[in-house]
Amino acid sequence: MFHPALFKGANVVVTGAGRGIGLETARQFLDCGAHVLLHGGRAASGPLPDFLEAAVAEARAHIVYSDFLVEGGIGAILQRVDSLFPHVDVLINNAGTMVGRFPAAELTDEQYETIVRLNQTSVVEVTRALLPSLRRAPSAAIVNTVSISALTGGSPGSAIYSATKAFVSTYSKGLARELAPDGIRVNCVSPGTITTDFHSRYSSAEKLEATRKTIPLQRLGTAEDCAPAYLFLASKALSGYITGQVLEVNGGQLIC
Numbered sequence: 417m418f419h420p421a422l423f424k425g426a427n428v429v430v431t432g433a434g435r436g437i438g439l440e441t442a443r444q445f446l447d448c449g450a451h452v453l454l455h456g457g458r459a460a461s462g463p464l465p466d467f468l469e470a471a472v473a474e475a476r477a478h479i480v481y482s483d484f485l486v487e488g489g490i491g492a493i494l495q496r497v498d499s500l501f502p503h504v505d506v507l508i509n510n511a512g513t514m515v516g517r518f519p520a521a522e523l524t525d526e527q528y529e530t531i532v533r534l535n536q537t538s539v540v541e542v543t544r545a546l547l548p549s550l551r552r553a554p555s556a557a558i559v560n561t562v563s564i565s566a567l568t569g570g571s572p573g574s575a576i577y578s579a580t581k582a583f584v585s586t587y588s589k590g591l592a593r594e595l596a597p598d599g600i601r602v603n604c605v606s607p608g609t610i611t612t613d614f615h616s617r618y619s620s621a622e623k624l625e626a627t628r629k630t631i632p633l634q635r636l637g638t639a640e641d642c643a644p645a646y647l648f649l650a651s652k653a654l655s656g657y658i659t660g661q662v663l664e665v666n667g668g669q670l671i672c
C-alpha cells in the first residue's frame with residue numbers, strides 16, 4: 417500500500433480499466449488521491465464496483481467507453497480528457513487482448529489487422545493524442561502494458577499478439593529518449609500469467625495449472641500483484657530516475 421497522498425491532485429488516464437489489471441490499477445491510483453479517467457473498454461457491462469461508484473459520485477473518477485477498433489474510438493478519449501483535465505500527469509496504456517489463438521497458416525487478414533490495431537496502433541494513437549496534455553504537466557509519466565510474451569514469443573497461436581507487445585516495448589524505449597527533454601518518462605509493465613478474464617478466455621485450466629508449476633513462486637499472478645508496478649513507475653518520487661525500462665511482473669516465470 418502506497419502513501420494515500422502519493423498522487424494527490426494528479427490527473428491519471430488508464431485505458432482498458434473496465435476490469436482486470438486496468439481496473440485494479442485505477443483503484444490503487446484513486447486510493448492514492450489521484451483524479452482518474454477510466455477508459456472502461458468498449459461498453460458498460462453491469463453495475464460499477466462500490467469503490468468506483470463512490471469515486472464517481474465525488475467526481476474523482478470519470479468513465480469513458482469507446483471501441484479502439486472503430487473510427488473515432490481514440491478521439492472519444494481525447495475529447496473527454498480535454499473536457500476534464502488541464503493537463504495529464506500519468507497515462508497508462510493498458511487496453512488490449514489476444515483476440516484469439518490463430519495458427520499461423522490460418523490467420524486471416526482481418527484477424528491480423530484486429531490484433532495489431534488494438535494492441536499496437538491504439539497505443540501509438542492514444543499517446544499521440546494525449547502528448548500535448550502530457551507536455552503541459554510539470555513532469556509526466558507514461559506506463560505501457562506489454563507482456564512476458566514480448567520476450568518469449570508466447571504460446572502457439574499468439575505470435576502476432578506477442579509481436580505487438582514487443583512493438584510497444586521497443587516503441588516505449590524510443591519514446592523514452594525522445595520525450596526525456598519534455599520531462600516525460602516512459603516505461604512498461606510486463607505481466608506474466610495473470611488470472612483475469614484474459615486467461616479464462618484464451619487458456620484452459622490444464623494449461624494454466626501446467627504454467628503455474630513452472631513458476632518459481634509457484635502461483636499465477638493477480639491484478640493486485642501488477643498494479644503497484646504501474647504506480648511505482650508513474651511516481652516521480654519513487655522512480656524519477658527510471659525511464660525506457662520494462663518491469664517484469666511474473667513470479668520468476670522468466671528470469672534472464
Ligand SMILES: NC(=O)c1ccc[n+]([C@@H]2O[C@H](COP(=O)([O-])OP(=O)(O)OC[C@H]3O[C@@H](n4cnc5c(N)ncnc54)[C@H](OP(=O)(O)O)[C@@H]3O)[C@@H](O)[C@H]2O)c1
Nearest residue numbers: 432434436437457458483484511512563607609610612614
Ligand atoms: N492477463 C494476463 O495474463 C496478461 C499477461 C500479459 C499482458 N496482459 C495485458 O494486460 C492488459 C490488461 O489485460 P487483462 O488481463 O486485465 O485483461 P482483460 O480483463 O481482458 O481486460 C482488457 C481490457 O481491454 C479492453 N479492451 C479489449 N478490447 C477492446 C477494444 N476493442 N477497444 C477498447 N478496449 C478494449 C477490455 O474492455 P472490453 O470490456 O471492451 O473487452 C478490458 O477493459 C492487456 O493489454 C493484456 O494484453 C495480460
